[in-house]
Amino acid sequence: MSDKALDMTTYREEMDERPSDKLSPQTLLEMFWYMLLSRRLDERSWILHRQGRIPFHISGMGHEACQVATAFAINRGIDYVHPYYRDLAMCLAIGITPRDFMLSLFGKAGEISSGARQMPSHFSSRKHNILSMSSPVATQVPQAAGLAFAIKYRLKMGLQDPNDTAQPRLAITSLGEGSTSQGEWHEGMNWAGVHKLPFICLVENNIYAISVPVDQQMAVRNVADRAAAYGVEGVIVDGNDVLASYDAMAYAVQRAYSGEGPTLVEAKTYRPVPHSSDDDDRSYRTREEVEQWKRKDPIQRFQAVLQERGILTQEQLDEYESRARQMVDEAQKFAEDAPYPEIEPNLDPNSVYAPVEVD
């Protein structure tokens, strides 16, 4: 591995063949679809919050490209994913549905992670190997290293066939650049490096830790510059370019699957909306800055690429838009009509523990 972070923007030009070149038109459209669906679902969530119908929303807007690229680069639904609260697009692409998300926003029975005990956007789904996080940030990173440790342990002990694609072969965690100031991040990264684990850390660098700009969070230019210090390969990529993000992630996945060790992928992106429904970003950044970034919107960029390549027609786009609206409408109605969780079982102290089986 390199002692300097690899800048994918130049690296890609030197590649003989980019992994993203191998993606079929069908797959590219599917990626576009998830980005679009996520955006429309996210927009509706903001509206529902502003209407006072849900208590809280934390958004993944603007981050869709690197998230969907990640989902498509891994073995979706099998590899362990320990995401953070912005990863709506990633989780949709892995298998969480708009209905699941709406049930969570409304805190209704049937919510998949915990029957509406857990906060929205703290995604989890056992059947997709998506693991839930705690609200204090970066705390999922050591756990993700632990998941990767378990994979390596199972492989070494002969408990898992390395070619068995029905088993998780890597663990990926994601977080914002703000969270990389936490000790937990350092400890998890170091662990992954020391044990050369099949581990990927995706840093969705949106240049703000709520209101604190990146230059007040770290004295180095890139989060990925720190990777070398952990014995981890660092990669920097344009996180608003879905194909470049895919190339970076495919590279990291290949390293993990082949036992070459952990990779940190820093996706440079931006959050064009406030941190959550509880803050107003006008107090800490200019509208001009936000507008400038909106021009680099990942969905519009990908749309232009697909249209230019003749993969996406206007007709198809209209159909996607109408399907997304329909799905979001249906999901919202489903959640609004759903009952609230039963009270008694949720207040039972025994419910906190796994059932104990006594022989």
Add this chain to the structure above:
Amino acid sequence: MAETKRMTIREALSQALREEMYRDETVFIMGEEVGVWGGTYAVTRGFYDEFGEKRVRDTPIAEMAIVGAGVGAAMAGLRPVSELMTINFAFLALDAIVNHAAKIHSMFGGQFKVPLTIRTTTGGGRQLGATHSHSPEIIFAHFPGLYVCCPAMADDAYGMIKTAIRNDNPVMVIEHSTLYQTRGEVPLDQDYLVPVGESRIVREGKDVTLVSFSKGVHWCLEAADILAKEGIEAEIVDLRWLRPLDTSKFIESFKKTNRMVVVEEGLPQFGVGAEITARVMEEAFDWMDAPIKRVTAEDVPLPYSREIEQMALPSAEKVVKAVKEVL
């Protein structure tokens, strides 16, 4: 008595911090979002422009460093106010709080002191889920070397901040996320302090003693109004400080009423209620006419969904019910 002014707890905290910063240039504030944004609960709004970034520091997201660096700066002669956005994040700073801030004076045989103020926000009820809605004040009250106060009223919020900053020991000021808009009379006295470890009677009565702190005091006040309509006079003791714990007022009150309910937002096991009950057993057993009752959160991680969350938390109704059980 000084003149008073009616203000919210938020305004009281803000005014106290501002006055202490003018009074002593070694006082500075650091934490996540405290500067440009003015604090998650808007307590330090305007401070960044008023005092500049030297004294109002936006930090990286690094709770251990926010407190740890506070401990260091305090040992070096400053009076830092380290702000932890919520008490849930204080778990990431536990070593700095428990093993350093609390123990340094003792471990160094008194050669160093740690005049550190740690401000944070506790409490549930806002649908923020299990890992974002803790009320774990007792964890900090467990350790000698720390002072822990929990303002329920605006005058206390004002005086506790001043007491904390001027005190030569580490003090945790644990505010409640749903009380910032609560109004009360605040003395117009820049040297108004709340004596360390002094509780107070916030309502007098003869039939039952309600012991609480923070948000719990407000549930008790609401319950006392309901009970009063039925001719039951509840006396309410606001502990104000969980460490040091003032036993005098609730023991005295118990000797008058002979019945007690302890109300807290935290979990039941090994909680404030357990401690208060033990103190009554030790100091006033002969005055007891009924078993002491506790009103606490249910013994589960606080759920997100609104209805279950509300049912999991204490309420005035639950306090009324408990009182009737001890009468």
